[in-house]
Amino acid sequence: xxxxxxxxxxxxxxxxxxxxxxxxxxxxxxxxxxxxxxxxxxxxxxxxxxxxxxxxxxxxxxxxxxxxxxxxxxxxxxxxxxxxxxxxxxxxxxxxxxxxxxxxxxxxxxxxxxxxxxxxxxxxxxxxxxxxxxxxxxxxxxxxxxxxxxxxxxxxxxxxxxxxxxxxxxxxxxxxxxxxxxxxxxxxxxxxxxxxxxxxxxxxxxxxxxxxxxxxxxxxxxxxxxxxxxxxxxxxxxxxxxxxxxx
Ligand code: PGA
Numbered sequence: 316x317x318x319x320x321x322x323x324x325x326x327x328x329x330x331x332x333x334x335x336x337x338x339x340x341x342x343x344x345x346x347x348x349x350x351x352x353x354x355x356x357x358x359x360x361x362x363x364x365x366x367x368x369x370x371x372x373x374x375x376x377x378x379x380x381x382x383x384x385x386x387x388x389x390x391x392x393x394x395x396x397x398x399x400x401x402x403x404x405x406x407x408x409x410x411x412x413x414x415x416x417x418x419x420x421x422x423x424x425x426x427x428x429x430x431x432x433x434x435x436x437x438x439x440x441x442x443x444x445x446x447x448x449x450x451x452x453x454x455x456x457x458x459x460x461x462x463x464x465x466x467x468x469x470x471x472x473x474x475x476x477x478x479x480x481x482x483x484x485x486x487x488x489x490x491x492x493x494x495x496x497x498x499x500x501x502x503x504x505x506x507x508x509x510x511x512x513x514x515x516x517x518x519x520x521x522x523x524x525x526x527x528x529x530x531x532x533x534x535x536x537x538x539x540x541x542x543x544x545x546x547x548x549x550x551x552x553x554x555x556x557x558x559x560x561x562x
Contacts, residue, residue, distance in 0.1 A: 317532050318476070318518055318539025319559055320437065321353045321546030322377065322405065332359035336366045338549045344560045346371040350539075351556065352403050353546070357391060364400035375403030375437070378411055381424035383431075393428045403435045407463060409482045413443075419462030426463055430470045437476040437541070438463055439520070440503075444483035452499070457506065464510040477517045478541040479503060484521025486543060491521055493530040493537075500536035525554035532559055 327335060332355045339353060352373030355363050364374045380390035393404055405411075406429065407422040422438070429436040440463075442455040456479075469475060479499055484491045491499075500517045507515050519531045520541030531537045540559075545551040 316350055316516075316538070317348065317559055317562070318350045318352070318516055319556055320375070320403075320478070320518060320520075320539065320541045321351070321552060322408070322520075322541055322543050323353065323355050323547050324377065324410070324543060325356060326544065326547040327356070327359075329358050332356065333362060333366070335547070335549060335552075336363040339372065339552065340367055340370055342553055342556055344556050348562075349556065349559055354403070354405060360396065360401065361399045368400065373402035374400065375405060375435075376401055377405050378408070379404045379406070379425055379429060379434070381421050381428055383428060392432075393425070393434045394432045397432045397434045401434060403437055403476075404429050405478075406436045406438050407459070408439045409441055409480060409485055413482065419459070422459075422463045423465075423467070426467055430468065430473055430475075433470070433473050435474045435476065437478055437518075439478045439480050439541070441480040441482050441485070441521070447481070447483065453502065456499070456503065460503070460506055460510070464507075467510065469511045469513055471513055475511070475513060475515050477503060477507065477515055478520045479517060480520035480541060486522070488522050490523060490527055491519070493527075493534060496531060497534045497536050500534070504536065523555070525551050525558060528555045529558050529562060532562055 354375045376396040379393040406425045440459040442452040446455045516538035518539040524545040
């Protein structure tokens with residue numbers, strides 16, 4: 316199984332999100348080979364769950380609160396998104412870490428909160444350009460995985476995902492070389508064994524598009540892709556799915 320996750324970020328308004336969800340619904344692909352999940356903004360989440368409810372396409376939240384319930388103005392919990400039918404939640408996306416200053420503790424608690432309500436967490440990790448220059452890629456990834464996962468009680472019935480998203484590759488048009496990503500994925504999979512004996516699909520993200528998607532998905536260690544901007548346009552997303560479906 317290969318996973319194609321589309322993170323629509325804050326690119327589309329409500330009407331555009333609904334229109335794209337309907338387009339995605341109409342695409343043909345082999346669900347036994349590919350698992351698709353889209354991550355629209357909160358405003359469109361409920362309606363997109365309804366649009367896709369009779370399909371095998373998952374719907375996820377772009378982030379969830381670390382808190383379960385209560386007086387937290389502006390927050391939306393994992394429970395609330397699970398309750399409307401979402402299947403997944405991104406946790407620790409680099410834009411949340413670096414723009415909104417989410418801490419390692421926040422990320423740990425969000426994973427815990429997601430497992431508690433049966434929402435599949437998709438933990439995003441990745442080194443910055445500075446880390447890379449200083450030879451600290453593994454150090455950064457090791458630390459992010461440890462801070463996020465130490466003490467987590469994994470629920471075997473709730474799939475868990477990791478997305479390797481080098482920060483320098485996200486939204487930059489400079490994707491990570493697939494051979495390099497392949498090595499990192501192998502290393503991440505070894506590293507994950509100390510936290511869980513679950514099989515954890517590891518997805519690559521960072522400037523994936525219709526031209527390069529196959530170069531990632533054809534690698535055994537790369538279980539899928541987390542696509543940002545190329546998933547927000549019908550044509551590029553449809554081509555990504557069509558090419559992945561041919562592998
Ligand atoms: P990008 O975003 O594909 O636009 O680089 C990937 C992501 O942030 O998940």
